[in-house]
Amino acid sequence: MSTSVNDLLVLGGGVTGLAIARLAARSGWPVVLAERDDIGHGASTATSHMLHGGLRYLEHGRFSLVREALSERMTVSRLAPSLARPTRFLVPLRKGDRVGPLRLRAALALYDLLAGRAAPSPYVMADARQALALEPGLEREGLRGAGVYSDVVMDDARLNIAVARDAQAAGARILTRTELVAARPDASRGTIHVELRERGSGEVTSLETRLIVNATGAWSDRTRATVLGMLQPGAPDPPRMLKPSRGTHLVYPALTQGHGLVTLAADGRVLFVVPFAGRSLVGTTEVEVQSPPSDADRRPHADEIRYLASEVARLVPAAARVHPIAVYAGVRPLAAAEEGVGEASREHRIAIDGALLTIVGGKYTTFRRMAEDLVVRAAALLKREVIPHDDYSDPLPLSLPDSASDEAFAEHAIQHEWARSLDDLVRRRSTRWLANDRGLSAARAMTPVLARALGWDASREKDEIDRFENALRDELMMLDRALATR
Template sequence: MTAAGYDIECDLLVVGGGINGAGIARDAAGRGLCVVLCEKDDLASHTSSASTKLIHGGLRYLEYYEFSLVRKALIEREVLLRAAPHIMRPLRFVMPHAPGQRPALLIRAGLFLYDFLAKRELLPGSSGVRLGCHVAGRPLKPEFSRGFVYSDGWVDDARLVVLNAMDACMHGAAVKTRTACTALRREGDRWYATLLGADGKQSVVRARSVVNAAGPWTASLLGQALPQRRSQHLRLIKGSHIVVKRIFEHDYAYIFQNRDGRIVFAIPYEQDYTLIGTTDLDYKGDPNQVAIDAEEVSYLCELVSQYFTAPVRPEDVVWTYSGVRPLVEDEAQDAKAVTRDYRLELDSNGDGGAPLLSIFGGKITTYRKLAEEAVDLLCKALGNRHPAWTAKACLPGGDLYGDTPQNCAVLRYGEWRDELLQQYRWLPRELVARYARAYGTRIHTLLAGRVKLEDMGAQLEPGLYAAEVDYLRRYEWAVTADDILWRRSKLGLHLPPGAGARLAEWLALHPAQA
């Protein structure tokens, strides 16, 4: 610590390395603010890597009259697709219909509204479908003869967080993972935050403002910073997913209706699998220890088995994950009805006090808009006049056809990938295709100076070379085997048993280069 009583000085300290924190850090750094982001674990290690992996307007939110939220999300859907076409892609959803469900006319009216609440340039509209003569009807039970088809998008959620953190770093932000904020106090026009790193070293940050983007821990951090302030309450909702071997061979996803009013998705996942989820349950436990239970597994298996000819059983599950969504507390009694919109709570302790902005609620689709609104508030408080910029900017690796987001980057992604397959034909085709999806144009940084397979270093596991691990450690804050196999990639699903332990041993024997 310096004689002044702090080690680092900045305009903005962001606490929380999920999608909201990373998005705010990116936006603020791009407006010229000096930004520090701290995250107690790895980036996207909690809620932001436990989503259903969808960029969507939220069709079912129309049922709760959340038209403003749906419109906002529908607009953002195409903004995000253009900004990161490598980690996102359009996806068509099939909704089978049967007697006893929501009336077909009501669903059709909802889809009509869904199509026209916001302008579409990339995604086709909805339509009815006769499942008996449609490829998506083949895995379904014969009683589901009719349904609907509509569009949304898919996203690699954990990589979306990392790309936002990378862009923040490229604009000058300091990103500190595995660094907890253990104390936070305001003294006049400055905040003093004590940070504790994984190595046990403490540092003090003096900041003109703080963003509390701690997700499920937002209320706890706010109570620490402002113990006398009554704040907006959070309602913690557990959402769990299961992954099974691929149930169907086509590229459509399904949205299934249940008798209890909930909906569940079945989505093509990682080429060889189907992702099924999610549940919605109030959660009172430790967010660090959230996990699926047997009842949730049975619920998801039983629901999709009502639709698919081949039943899905608990013993078919090859992987599960759960997350705690920190939603805004409202009057809804049922967890599935709790609003997915966000609220921003700004406290400046009167005129001239250092502002603290706390983030409540939100969903991954609207993270960029949330960040823009949050930084607008902070810039006003801090006297920064730089305008919003992220709506017209690519995320790292997303500049397939130029520096600004383009429709063609989404519509012609396959052509761009095929050019890479030719450029790097000395690598296995499936490896180049995976790199293209994960890294976009950053593939050229990963492969810089390499012209033959031997240049990739040791093959640590099938399809995982030392060169990629080095890249992830250097540019993406990867430290552990889980960071690499489950958040930066989903290789953990594809590798043989023991891969995590073997990789952890290799990492310990080969320290990352500074």
Template sequence: MQRDLEAMSATDYDLVIVGGGITGASTAWDASLRGLKVALLEKDDFAHATTSGSSKLVHGGLRYLVNGELKLVRESLRERRIWENVAPHMVHPLPFVLPTYGWGMKGPIVLGLGLALYDLLAFDRNWLSDDDKKLPGFRRISKGKALDLMPSLKREGLTGAMIYYDCQMFAPERLCLECIEGAVEYGADAANYAEVTGFTSEASIKRGVKVTGVTVMDKLTGKLHTIRGQVVVNAAGPWADKTMALADDTPARRLIRSKGIHIITRDLSGENALAVQSSIGGHFFVIPWRGHTIIGTTDTVFEDDPDELGVTEKDIADFLTVVNDGLPGLNLRREDVIHFYAGIRPLVDTTPEEVPGAETAGESTKEAEKKDSYNASRAAEVYDHAPEEAIDGLISAIGGKWTTSRHLAEQVVDLALKKLGKSANCETQCTPVYGGDMARLKTYVERAQKRHSHLAPDVVENLVNFYGSRIDEVLATADERQGEREVLLKRLSPETTTIGVQVVHAVRHEMALHLDDVVFRRTGLGTLGHPGVPAIKQAAELMRGELGWDETELANEISGTVRLFETIPAK
């Protein structure tokens, strides 16, 4: 996978996609499989924002049942199964403990009925070839068993718990990248650090204008390019409305941006996840992940520029208060937080622009229109700009969630094909992602460990988790230059399973251009917290050898990456 904006500016594309998160990546993968010539452009690094800032879950959305969104739940449950099938190294079953209290809405009867409906909507959940991926139905456990599993639960009114199953991703940023790599394998071109600054257009033979492409600034060189395409897809996530505004000063669709922070701690829950309701902050999850625990997430409206997103000390303190209210037995403190991160959910804003009678009701209009991100729907919208705005050739994919991104992309490509006067069936529901071509994960890991017995078993398992069936291609990078193999097969530090060849492979074959690309999105080196200065310096030195950084560039890359492990000042 190579970055070449000069070549892209000399190519005519069927589809130009703005945004390299999971929506744009899935769209590129789908369109390429259907034979379209695709360009994908991302203003930062692939998967740098919402895609990597998630709770790592692939789930049906149990709580959406409360809102009556059965269609969204069914869609999510179907997509959960598809991700298990096409990305077996990335998506794994996860048991959830859901405590029951009293005999009302939080009691075993009501929750049992909800979970029975959840399982019914997931009637196809075990249409899988790998038996290890199959998900049992829910079951009820006693109060004593619940406390054995989760001693930190609130005891007052506790009547037991339900255990149900969803799935989680090993590394969402890698899964996104694999969709892009799969698209490239089928002929797509992609570029990160390529910011779309405007649209090119011409008068439409029907009415209004016809979008003919985009203008792009190469953030590495500052040079401007024009990328031509018959259809442009806006898949910019939290920036989608800002991208729409490049074509129309008053875009027809608005977003609610919801900020969610997560904290990572030592292992707190063993192999089970825990769904908790706090009386002061809604629900949150306690999720086992790679030997640690993720706790998340918050859900607050974010009205600042998405580029300014970060986690403040106040964010952490406020969230710890919510967590300790929901699970008083944990008594978590700031020093228990090993790492933290934030993401923005782009939600379709369905609130009216004006609220008649708000002033007479004793409320200010501003208060009456206050956004509610927690209860806002996670449903997506595929918006054609031609009918309402007379802008032909532009499609926006707005809202949605990680789990349903593949299906959202399918709908986008269906519409794009219609505009292009072509037809082709979607194949992403049955085609393994780049690295997903294997039968049974457990067997594949065992065979890989035997095949690469010169490496430690935990290193090989980590490589399979990150690269799946492409592990041999990654390891082959160590043989591309004489004398490198021994150095590149070493761990970056004794505490990590990341080895040097992953860094070099990321630069040579995965478009990693900055140190944080490697630390946070090509490998798992920094996703569990600061891996230590020696490991970061070792990764930086390996990248320096590939990219020719001087001493100043090297120091800036290291300091810039280290800052990403720190909180930002509160406003």
């Protein structure tokens, strides 16, 4: 039993919870973060990989959201320059498009203006010939030209780990595969006695905290009800804060010469082709799911796969002859609103229920701002100070590069980055899952390292590699089946 009292227990190791733990720890507060699974197990490794203001939010008049996100685009790029790459995006213009050249030009000019000094390089308008010189694979029919502007492509998984390592370096204690099993208020001390269970070993850790932060993404409604049930037995369930939505991406061999593409799909949704790690990420969809999402809600559906494959082929015809190499999906923890999920606000919301603070919504891009907003509210409750971010002089700690040997990479990620499974290593610590063999040979080389470090016997080692191979086989079969009927 730990005797010191923590200021915060943060539940959830997505980018939001990690950033909250980081800012609180950098302000000198004692902080523990408990993630039920692995770091980045939720939406924070299922993104379009964009640090962006979101061109389409201009249409909805959300200028302050766009301005804030564009400013964060630059700050986060400075924090982790090797994980965030400025990239030129083309928005092709065709006859009969809902958005014509004048409107596109105005939107791109406004986007650059809102970025202020943070704009990597300004937009230009290209005619059809110039657009095809930049990206010869674009559909030629009806092409009138393109707007060309800048945004930033990031490595979402490794950015999570970098934020986690920075939080730890500042003193935060980070526990993965750990869940809250009990929380009891102690009115005399003004604290909460908490029990956390490590899911693998079943080991229970007891600690005391002044506040609990619920940053559990698409699971936040359930977590809020559960924790309030522990703190105030018999209290009615709180109203829902979430309107979660699934988004799916296909991964193709590179479809462009290195530019990103943005277009409006036939149904008016935005479609991105994002160049990442030598591949093209094609997304995304918006399908409202229940709160909390079921396992099926978190998996890509065949109609989403067919939709993305057919839309990308309208943009880059060669895509029709190329099979995607991967598919992934995640659930956005969108704040509940009257609108459909496509129009739902990407702004965040915070609810305070006594000693429990819940945060939902927001975007990956604005993780520092969300953390600041929450920690400032916690500071008011704790009568503590927040030390403002000094993110201009302190870059985040870096992992080993992808070029490190599989064995060295695994050793490092197990020792310093909380990796405990092949999925953690291949999918959430590196880009090995995008290799031609989808990380299979890396997984085979890494399994003995995991086994040695974690004390696995031969049968546990075999189970791990079998699990990895079976999941990969299932994913590829799902892709094949969905596209067989396209």
